[in-house]
Amino acid sequence: MFMILIRLALLALFAFIIYSIFKYLLNPKRKLEIAHEQKNFYLLDQRSNVRKNFLLTYKGVMFEGEKYLGTTDRAFEVISIFIWPKNPEKLQGLKKHDFEFIQKEVRKQYPDALIDWKSPIKEFLKGERGLR
Template identity: 65%
Template sequence: MWLLRFLLFALIIFLIYTAIKFVLNPKRKLELAHEQKRYYFLDDKNNVRKNFLITYKGVLFEGEKYLGTTENAFEVISIFVWPHKVSALQGLVREDFLFIERKILEGYPNAKIDWKSPIKEFMKKEHPSETPFQK
């Protein structure tokens, strides 16, 4: 009888542990933020080889980090960022990409951020403050 109670207690503890681990899983938080079209940054700062994921306004971006030297240490000096689905970029504006860059630079202040196509071309375009038809 005691053995049965102990096994039942162990099963309950295991189920609680599994539920907590599921709720606190960063990948699940990323998927939830992606579905809700919120911002979420998933990154393992201790592993330079592991890419980071960002979701913003329903678009999933991936960033690849490259290690290099600064004046005092080895740090991430270059980051390439691209969207998983180019078709999901519809509706995003320049300020959205600048927001993402600011968030990346908070974690990697010495990094140069390079966007992959088609965002690269979009960010290089001149941003006129006045169109010829507004005169």
């Protein structure tokens, strides 16, 4: 009887370890960290939760976006998004077309949203601080 309990405990432990490995491999934050390290694009967002900000990484720069709910002709949708870099010093080397790419990818998720950038990107895109 005692051997059966030990075998069941080992089986349960094995199942828990397998479950933990799959949960770790499929974790979206882990995918974001990998994309950030590899300098790829990745957008981590909970579309169903408007109050939760989204994170995105592009070319090794981490951005955060804040969503605001409003009304459109059809329904309540996200109508405004503010995006800013988490570390502005890492923006070196990014060009205007990089920010246009980010805007295009965010618009795929939120087509009705007006996207605004916070400083210093806002000034760069307006041309106030062009390339010298």
